[in-house]
Amino acid sequence: MLWLYNIGISFYGLVVGIFSLFNTKAKLFTKGRSHLFEQIKSTLDPNKTNIWFHFASLGEFEQGRPVLEKVKEIYPHKNIVITFFSPSGYEIRKNYSLAAGVFYLPLDTAKNAKKFIDAIKPEIAIFTKYEFWYHYFKTLNQQKIPLYLISGIFRPDQIFFKWYGSFQRKTLNFVTHFFVQNQQSVDLLHNIQIENVSLSGDTRFDRVAENARAPKHIKEVANFCGSKPVFIAGSSWPADERLITVLIQQHPEWKFIIAPHETDTAHIEEIKKLIPAAITHSGLLKGGDQTIQTLIIDNIGMLSSLYQYGTIAYIGGGFGLGIHNTLEAAAFGIPVIFGPKYHKFQEAKDLIEIGAAISIQTESDLSDAFQKFKRNKTPGKIAKKYVQDKTGSTDQILQYITGNF
Structure with missing residues (x-):
């Protein structure tokens, strides 16, 4: 199976290289790795070991960030190296102040893994939630470098638990310790x-x-929100935005903020066609009319702070591969609404069960959910308590890791 895995990695690199000719993300993916080892050499002190944190993307970074920041607080003299697989993580956090270096992770080949690990000299490695790279995991194991997976979550339908998943199970056996989210895992x-x-x-x-x-x-x-109730759509996709447009027309007394998952010019223009009267955040900064009902966020990185102004939140992605982060909104005491594809996310199921979230499929569903949360403040309070009751994971992980340094 290893030969098949290696072919798959090579094929993936080839496909991304082709796509980089006309796709921005693929171009960043390829360009960011083109002079990587020279970048590492010029950035890191070759005489120092480092604590290596790897994240698939920006969401995993925010997930693992409490552990990273606590490690730096406990060991201020130790250097932290961060890697990302995805451009959406790297491009936002490439200048992160607590890291001695932030890099793309090279594709998982035996040669890359050894060269990269020799270059960054990790004392320990900490991966968050996803990404199981055979050669990196094996090389860490061979060099007796502890590897921890934090906030891991596993499902019965994953290949690790199938009769034909022996190769993938071998990858898991290289992990020093798993810290997982639920009993099922x-x-x-x-x-x-x-x-x-x-x-x-x-x-x-x-x-x-x-x-x-x-x-x-x-x-x-x-200032845009003023004293009006505010509906915030976070990480929205076109299918979400089409539904929200109807809600905007039905409730002129509300303010609406749409923070799309993709903020490229083409997508922003699509939203503006749906809502011609809307103003973008960049337009607002230039002195645009704050009495307008709908604000489109045309940049990345603001969403986690936007929820402080919200009354009800809609979380995008539920009509695609799966919903995005519901917890950012819930932490502010805001009830959440999302599309039908949420079943892979334990927190979404929990929020529905306790009455702090509603899953919708149609315009009528969205309208009903809006009316329910509009009239009742209790779901927001329940959402906030749910988040507060679930804190403490970072301290548990740190207790174990620091005891085994």
Whole structure:
């Protein structure tokens, strides 16, 4: 199976290289790795070991950030190296102040893994939630470098738990310790004879609770909202935006903020066609009319702070591969609405069960959910308590890791 895996990695690199000729993300993916080892050499002190944090993308970074920042607080003299697989993580956090270096992770080949690990000299490695790279994991194991997976979550339909998943199970066996989100994950790992696992919960709860305690004030957005109730659509996609457009027309007394998942010019223009009277955030900064009903956020990085101005939140992605982060909104005491594809997300199922969230499929569903949350403030309070009750994962993980340095 290893030969098939290696072919798959090579094929992936080839496809991304072709796409880089006309796709911005693919171009960043390829360009960011083109002189990577020279970049590492010029950035890091070759005589120092480092603590390596890897994140698939920006969402995983925010998820693992509480652990990273706590590690830096406990060991201020130690250097932290961060890697990302995706441009959406790297491009936003490439200048992160707590890291000695932020880099793209090279594709997972045996040669790249050895060269990269030799270059960054990790003392320990910490991966968040996803990404199981055979050659990186094996090389860390061979060099006796502890590898921890934090906020992991496993499902029965994953290949690790299938009869034909022996190669993928071998990758898991290189992990020093798993910190997982739920009991199902513990049980699944135990079923394949992996015992080095702790039920620690999800570090995202710590992150979103911390953010809600001290959000960044955004003056122009606060002025836009004024004293009116505010509906915030976070990480929206076109299918979400088409539904929200109807809601905007039905409720002129509300303010609406749309923060799309993709903020490229083409997508922003699509939203403006749906809502011609809307103003963009960049337009607002230039002195645009703040009495307009709808604000389109045409940049990345503001969403986690925007929820402080919200009354009801809609979380996008539920008509595609799956919903985005519901916890950022819930931490501010806001009830959440999202599309039908939420079943892979434990927190979404939990929020529905306790009455703090509603899943919708149609315009009528959205209107009904809006009316319910509009009239009742209790779901928001329940959402906030749910987040607060789930904090503490970071301390549990740090207790274990620091005890095994």
